[in-house]
Amino acid sequence: MSERTIVIVGAGLGAARAAVNLRKEGFDGRIVMLAEEAELPYERPPLSKEYLRGTKSRDEVRVRPADGWVADRVEILTATRATDIDLRSREVGTDDGRRFGFWRLLLATGAEALPLPLPGADLPGVFTLRTVDDADAIRAAALAAGEVTVIGGGWIGAEVAASLRQVDVAVTMVMRGSLPLERVLGPEVGTVYRDLHLAHGVRIVPDARVEAVVGGGAATGVRLADGSTVAALVIVACVGARPRDELARAAGLVVSDGIEVDALLRTSDPDVFAIGDVAAQWHPLLDARVRIEHWDTARRHGIAVAKSMLDRGAPFRKAPYFYSDQYDLDMEYVGHPARWDRLVFRGDPAAGSFCAFWLDGSRVAAGLNARVPGVSPVIAKLVESEVEVDPAALADPDLPLESLLPSDT
């Protein structure tokens, strides 16, 4: 295999895990990783948590120290963007005019933060959060102004709000829905998060449609559809992300919402693979095509794709896993339900430590634990085994969760 070259486009977590695991799997050829950012691979979750609060440094958010890449002979070309893929000649071009031939190609180009699609969104003082540089800019502006307005009540918006409150910045959260995280977690757990943010002094403006960012030379506020204006010098737009699938689309690969891949993470070209935030995977467990923007999916995809690229892959059917840390509420969530019939709590959310299960019929479609250490693997097994459970048993904190698993797990 030694003369074979694998080109990896992107240098996020997915790319990094793939490169490390290609070596672990014994691939001895050349690995070239093209990194648009000027950074070695780093983790993004701390950008809305410890890094934003200033308790982790750039070095500490790196996937591994620089010498690990040297030891593994991974050629990382930082500040180098892939500009085109030629599937006939099996080459990738870069913005500095070089061309790299490949035996197998991995697209791990991730996603980018959606800008606010509104007038005034380009005014100074308006930020989005995706990169370590974005986090630096937001932290500096928020600390200088002493206040910030977060637009959006999803995961990143809620974490930015929590982290900035923890460094004593006044925070206003403007959101379309009535509760943070309601779209994913539903109203019951959304209420838990709303109460948590209110208890920490966040001002929440619910059911609000932002129409424009207002200001002369820089942002001074956001105007809402009801005609009111929320004063704001620093605005962080946390309104979602879109997949970086433009290269794949231009190359003629099948792309819908992200690059379509099968359960082996192969694109419509059998020598080209895609993983992480950019991949729209046919998921055998969920029986659907899904694009999951989670740290754990990028990580596990990276491990799985190394095997697939070396022709020894297995279908990827792990239940999606996500974690979020806000104030002292650390939570983990497993699942990706398109629908659910009912929610069952185990423990009292008001007590600050609980599990929640989303049931589709009598199957656990998703489960969450908030400050209940160690149960996440059991919840994952409940979801992945698709076992039928008794809701009363699920709700009973005296009954070990393990006892609900099928005997062969």
Ligand SMILES: Cc1cc2nc3c(=O)[nH]c(=O)nc-3n(C[C@H](O)[C@H](O)[C@H](O)COP(=O)(O)OP(=O)(O)OC[C@H]3O[C@@H](n4cnc5c(N)ncnc54)[C@H](O)[C@@H]3O)c2cc1C
């Ligand atoms: C602020 C923040 C907080 C998060 N918190 C959590 C969390 O708490 N829990 C959780 O589960 N998930 C979290 N996530 C999501 C998680 O970080 C992502 O799912 C993960 O980073 C995806 O990894 P990836 O490798 O697919 O893509 P990315 O990390 O996006 O990396 C892709 C890289 O490819 C580069 N690239 C793109 N196009 C090109 C090109 N043409 N040439 C060269 N390079 C290119 C990009 O610049 C980027 O560096 C968070 C994300 C953000 C932004």
